[in-house]
Amino acid sequence: MSADAKLAGLRRGLLEPLVLAAIEPKERYAAEILVSLRRVGFPAQEGSLYPLLSKLRREGLVYHEWRESPSGPPRKYFSLTGSGRRQLAEFRDHWSGLSRMISTIGE
Amino acid sequence: MDAKVSLQLSGHAAAFPATPEAQASLRRYLDEARTQLREDPDGDEIVRDLEVSIGDRLVGLRDQGDPVTGTQMAAILSEVGAISPTRAQTPVHGATRGRFFCRITEGKWFGGICLGIAAYGEFRVDWVRTVVLLLTLFTGGILGLVYLVLLLVLPVVPTVREYEHRRDEPQSS
Numbered sequence: 431m432s433a434d435a436k437l438a439g440l441r442r443g444l445l446e447p448l449v450l451a452a453i454e455p456k457e458r459y460a461a462e463i464l465v466s467l468r469r470v471g472f473p474a475q476e477g478s479l480y481p482l483l484s485k486l487r488r489e490g491l492v493y494h495e496w497r498e499s500p501s502g503p504p505r506k507y508f509s510l511t512g513s514g515r516r517q518l519a520e521f522r523d524h525w526s527g528l529s530r531m532i533s534t535i536g537e
Numbered sequence: 538m539d540a541k542v543s544l545q546l547s548g549h550a551a552a553f554p555a556t557p558e559a560q561a562s563l564r565r566y567l568d569e570a571r572t573q574l575r576e577d578p579d580g581d582e583i584v585r586d587l588e589v590s591i592g593d594r595l596v597g598l599r600d601q602g603d604p605v606t607g608t609q610m611a612a613i614l615s616e617v618g619a620i621s622p623t624r625a626q627t628p629v630h631g632a633t634r635g636r637f638f639c640r641i642t643e644g645k646w647f648g649g650i651c652l653g654i655a656a657y658g659e660f661r662v663d664w665v666r667t668v669v670l671l672l673t674l675f676t677g678g679i680l681g682l683v684y685l686v687l688l689l690v691l692p693v694v695p696t697v698r699e700y701e702h703r704r705d706e707p708q709s710s
Contacts, residue, residue, distance in 0.1 A: 460590065475618025477570075480586050484579035485623040502596065503548030503589050 441472070446482060447521040448472055450491065450514055457495070459505040483508060491517055541604045546592035547585040553595045558607030563591070566614045573620040575702075583620075591617055633705050640688070643696040648688045656700045 445467075452458060452466040460479055467474050486492045491514035494506040510518065542560050543552035555563075570587060574580035594613045598605050636657050640649035644662075651669055655662040673680040694700045 460586070461593070475616065476587060476590050477618030478621040480583045481574065481577060481579075481620060481623045484577070484583055488578065502593055506586075 444472070445474055445478065446486070447518065447525075449479070449482060449486070450510060450518040450521070453492065453508045454510055454515070454518060457507040457509040459497075459507050461505075463508070486514070490514075544595075544605070546595070547588035549589070549592035549596075551599075553592070553599050554604040555610065556604050556606050559605045559610035562607055562610050562614060566617075570620045573622050577622055587617060587620075633707055634703060636704055638687075638691055639694045639700060640691045641694050641697055641700060648684065649693070650684060650687050650691065652697065653691060653694070653700075656697050 448467060448470070449463060452463045458466065460476065460483065464474060464476070464479060483492065483494075487494065490511055492508050493511055494508045496504045497507050499505045540557050541554055542557055544555050544560060544563060545552050567584060567588070570584050571580065574583055577583065591613060594616070595605060598609060638657055639653045641652040641656060642649055645652055646666070651665045652662050654660065654669075655665045669680065669684075673684075694703065
């Protein structure tokens with residue numbers, strides 16, 4: 431297994447918390463979420479984002495509201511629910527724990 | 538060369554002119570998406586959302602006036618990306634749904650009920666149709682009423698293959 435393949439596995443698991451984080455500051459629709467992801471160097475595609483968003487909605491972590499779009503069909507704007515925010519906070523805690531581990535182990 | 542079809546996509550009121558190749562690859566993509574999302578409770582909605590964003594990408598091309606070519610469509614579809622279904626629960630292997638009665642759309646004559654019965658019992662559908670027709674005649678149409686009731690209550694399955702798939706797939710807990 432090459433280093434790339436190992437990293438790919440790690441990245442896959444990151445999509446969910448990154449999506450939650452992307453809609454934390456303000457509500458966004460799917461294309462904007464993809465732009466935010468690309469901007470931080472985590473390109474993703476609708477094909478994986480849409481199934482994830484609807485799973486997150488079923489789990490009660492996000493909800494959406496329909497808004498008119500200036501061009502084309504109305505859009506779903508996603509925001510975090512209370513438990514979405516809690517989950518993101520937990521993830522951040524967990525993440526900083528992990529990075530502390532990897533930077534201090536063996537010292 | 539001039540063959541042109543128009544694509545209808547969810548959410549987009551106006552159709553998109555396209556070549557038959559573009560239409561075929563779109564259809565393949567959406568069929569594949571439906572298959573991948575078969576177990577997703579929001580599968581239909583996700584496919585609709587995908588159609589909307591494919592349409593959003595096609596708008597620019599439509600404004601240029603030329604029909605969408607197969608190559609352009611392929612590029613758009615690879616941007617949208619293959620579906621990666623989320624698995625909330627892993628299905629338990631062993632227990633399958635088993636046989637169930639349904640109506641089957643592909644190849645139906647009327648409601649697809651005879652096809653459903655044929656698939657259920659693995660009979661030949663022309664035999665089922667003959668028997669049902671004869672029984673309807675002999676019972677003075679009572680079976681016709683039964684047929685109408687079944688039309689309302691039975692679940693619809695698109696194809697025989699799909700029926701077999703649902704019958705044999707592991708049940709999720």
